[in-house]
Amino acid sequence: VRQKALENQLIWLPRMGLFTEARELMDVARAMERNVPIGPGAVTQFDEVFETGYRSMVENIERASAATASAGSDDGLDDEDESDDARLVACLERLTESLLVIWLEHSRTLRLSVLEKVRKKDNWEELVQFIQTYGSDLFTQKFLNLGNVRAIMHQGAGAWLQQLKNNPIAEDHFRLVRDLDGPISLREAEKHMTLILEAIVENYNEYRDYNSTTTQSDRGDMLYTLFDFLRLRVAYDRIVWNLKPIVLAHEILVRRGRNEAAQLWRRALSERISEEADQYLRRLSDLQKKYAMRMPSVADRLGERFLRTMIIDRMRALVEPAWKQAGEPEVCHSFEILEEECTLLLKEPTGSGLDAPPWLTALEEEIESIQQHARLGDARYIDECLAPRYPIDLDDVEDTLDDWQ
Structure with missing residues (x-):
């Protein structure tokens, strides 16, 4: 009212x-x-x-x-x-x-x-390190199916990780489970997993684009390449x-x-923002060369x-x-x-x-x-x-x- x-x-x-x-x-x-x-x-x-x-x-x-x-x-x-x-x-x-x-x-x-949380260099490097270390056996295309991701988010990434930790069979499949309470704490793993899952749901159309147009999508430890492009778009x-x-x-x-x-209004905006637009296209070109991939969307x-x-x-x-x-x-x-x-x-x-x-x-x-x-x-x-x-x-x-x- x-x-x-x-x-x-x-x-x-x-x-x-x-x-x-x-x-x-x-x-x-x-x-x-x-x-x-x-x-x-x-x-x-x-x-x-x-x-x-x-x-x-x-x-x-x-x-x-x-x-x-x-x-x-x-x-x-x-x-x-x-x-x-x-x-x-x-x-x-x-x-x-x-x-x-x-x-x-x-x-x-x-x-x-959610990717604005990793704008700063230190936060981004932590996420990249997590994906490179644990993504190979975890972030498969089957795992990142939209239904599965939403189910995990519904119960919470922390609760899901705790369930895996209590499951002896999971240790054989996921390095992340083996390293919990060792090289990485449950709280830190939950933080990274929550961000990754939220980013996938938030940008699922782009994730489908990534799966259908790149070879990097076959490797879970390279999921950060998608997120780097998405950070630029964000x-x-x-x-x-x-x-x-x-x-x-x-x-x-x-x-x-x-x-x-x-x-007149369009022309004025174009003149004022043209240099900024060029800068984003240059950054996009740099990412394409760095990862040898394109993200059409x-x-x-x-x-x-x-x-x-x-x-x-x-x-x-x-x-x-x-x-x-x-x-x-x-x-x-x-x-x-x-x-x-x-x-x-x-x-x-x-x-x-x-x-x-x-x-x-x-x-x-x-x-x-x-x-x-x-x-x-x-x-x-x-x-x-x-x-x-x-x-x-x-x-x-x-x-x-x-x-x-």
Whole structure:
């Protein structure tokens, strides 16, 4: 109830031009989260609260921009569309830079992957040593079957190891069991086993990719090669997560039909993050040479250069117009553009072919969402009735952002 009340306020305040109050409410929500002793890396609801508030701010700034441009046109002013888009993008950049402080502070408290536990060199080397020492007879493809891994995790790696320790036959099969309470303690073995099993479940699609495309997968003592690739992808995903507000703003722009502004937004991000994207591709190349193996799913992910999500958002924005125009006699331009985008992506196969590409899954989700709204009605209509929009001038928004500096 409390979260829903916060989200409603964050939807309504920007509609009345109260951006400062909305930002202060987001600060309050963040402070409330910090004061709850839930521990590091815990899952919280602040993601949704932040997204709701940020989305509402961006949507209302875009509406203010459109209204200001329309008023200028009615007054006979000679403002070019390009200057309107540039002004909108500049305004959104200032908003995003300010709110990113809150988002990044929150992001630092989250653990996106269990493999973030082995970011540090010492922790990573300990894990590698464990896998090299005990993985040969333990981490077989049969053992790492998803059902078996989940069964062990259900009872706990410590309890499973204790059972093996009490089983005389197990000593003949697993070196780890023979070494328990000797070279390695039960507690240390449990720590490594828990991390390994969680990483397999968390990245099972990549593990299938590893099994089907590499020869290293035949050797359990080389499982760390998969984890090294996954560590790189996790580091990449951390940056993607940090960029989430920027991607969300782009999604709103394309859905509102502000394609020129969206293009400016994409270009600005590409220029700022291009060097970082190159660095990740170089690190990927180094890993491929080091282990003499490729991981297509990881390579595809890094090959997105932080921009693929925006391309998919642009495609998703075309689905509803194409859907609505499907029965009309005129040529459906939205569908033609969507078809062209799909054709381009089909020329770039992704992964190992075991799963549908993300862009195709995204289009399917968009169609299901449109169908659901058609059957049940759009919740946005209810919000509009509960809190009508006030006319907002872009000059007032810019003055508010000036006060935030």
